[in-house]
Amino acid sequence: MTSNRLQSFLQDNIADLKERGLYNEIDPLEGANGPTVEIDGKQMINLSSNNYLGLATDDRLKKAAKEAVDSHGAGAGAVRTINGTLDLHLELEKKLAEFKGTEAVxxxxxxxxxxIAAIPAVMDKHDAILSDALNHASIIDGCRQSKAKIIAFNHSDMDDLREKAREAVESGAYNKIMVVTDGVFSMDGDIAKLPEIVGIAEEFDLITYVDDAHGSGVLGKGAGTVKHFGLQDKVDFQMGTLSKAIGVIGGYVAGKSELIDWLKVRSRPFLFSTAVSPADAAASTKAVEILMTSSDLNEKLWANSDYLKSGLKQLGFDTGSSETPITPCIIGDEKATQAFSKRLxxxxxxxxxxVFPTVPQGKGRVRNMPTAAHTQAMLDEALTAYEKIGKELEII
Known part of the structure; x- marks a missing residue:
């Protein structure tokens, strides 16, 4: 029997989200997530993927994945600490450590x-975490699970960070203090002020943690935000994902060998969740190898990004403070944003x-993600549509 209270809760709240333009419709793809996608039988130019380098559909990755299935099976079969650690996982971690310039991964x-694995494994209720106000939801959840005192500092405001670091240290209330930031902020596309953050961390002996999900494969000739600033020896935790520029699925933390040893015995997703599949590990390794041997995809990504962003700005759209391929067109009103996306x-x-809650209320935007796989003709078609709809809806 279904709970009447649950039904009432769900119906009322879903209706409310739809009324306020906050209900997200999911559009299943009928095929691969490439520079174009097919939805409901219609081919469209795809500007919503995190597949920055086009590697999700790269033949070299597909070949590596198929070979791994044949040699190692469809799944890992266990958690890493029992017998789910395959030689393919170790090869991936070794290659990632080389790529990121750290001792281990x-x-x-x-x-x-x-x-949610790494932060609670090191921080606890006796500690404090200084967290950028615009950090990703997974950072926020990791901080909450640690039970440490969370002290938010204003987005990329180094004066605020320094003052709050000083207050936390001088209070004497905490055993350890960590500063955590995204390397590239996923909704606005701006880059963290890592040199300043590292300077403050050294001043107050803070642990440094950088989530480089949107920086790896993009900045630092592909090696990420930390490498972009030459700070590999100054950042304690480099977290990254294998699902964006790498084009597969998975995540990692890079750092000193002792840190990685500790995470292997204390981070809960490593201990209690089955390892990624052989295909995922092998394809990810191949992607990293490609990035380490050629900058072609990275250069094409930036060329396409600059072209689209310049075109949108010339049309009069507000692309915010983006410094990366993440290219928001900030509309503001949630309903107007939804209408704009529908017309596109x-x-x-x-x-x-x-829209909210992914971004603040009143800051709705259409988020464009040009990739290395787009052609200039595709981007021109997108700009033509933007100009038409922008004038039609009186946005520009």
Whole structure:
């Protein structure tokens, strides 16, 4: 028997979300997530994927995945600490450590898992975490699970961070203090001020944690935000995902060997969740090898990003403070944002509306993600649609 209270709760709240333009419609793809996608039988130019380098559909990765299934099976069969650690997982971790310039790496089932694994494994109720106000939800959840005191500092405000670090240290209330930030902020596309953050961390002996989900494969000639600033020896935790620029699935933390050893015996997703499949591990390793031997995809990504962003700005759209391929067109009102995205779809451009709670209320935007796989003709078609709809809806 279904609970009447549950039914009432669900019906009322779903109706409320729809009324306020906050209900997210899921559009299943009928095929691969490439530069174009098919939805409901319609081909559209895809500007909503995190597949920055086009590797999700790369033949080299597909070949590696198929060979791994043949040699190692469809699944890992167990958690890493029992007998789910395959030689493929070790090869991936070794290659990632080389790529990130650290002593060692531990891999997880997702980037989200990496954050909720690593932060609580080191921080506890006797500690404090200084967290950027715009950090990703997985960072927030990892901080909450640690039970440490969470002290938010204003987004990329180094004066606020320094003051709050000083207060936390001088209070004498905490055993350890960590500062955690995204490397690239996923909704606005701006880059963390890592040199300043590291300087403050050294001043107050803070643990440093960088979530580089949107920086790996993008900045630092592909090696990420930390490498972009040459700070590999200054950051304690480099967290990354294998589901965006790498094009597969999984997450990891890179750092000193002692840190990685500790995470292997104390991080709960590593201890209690089955390892990623052989295909995922092998394909991810192949992607990292590609990035380590060629900058072609990275250069194409940036060329396409610059072209689209410049075109949108010339049309009069507000792309915010983005410094990366993440290219928001900030509309503001949630209903207007949803309407804009719907019209883009009708014109053959798939670009999702992003509204509260993913971004603050009144900051709705259509988030564009150009990739290395897009052609200039595709981007021109997208710009033509943006100009048409922007004028039609009186956005520009």
């Amino acid at each position: 531990i891999s997880y089932q997702s980037g989200f898992n990496a954050n 779809n009708e014109e053959g451009i798939y670009a999702k509306a992003i």
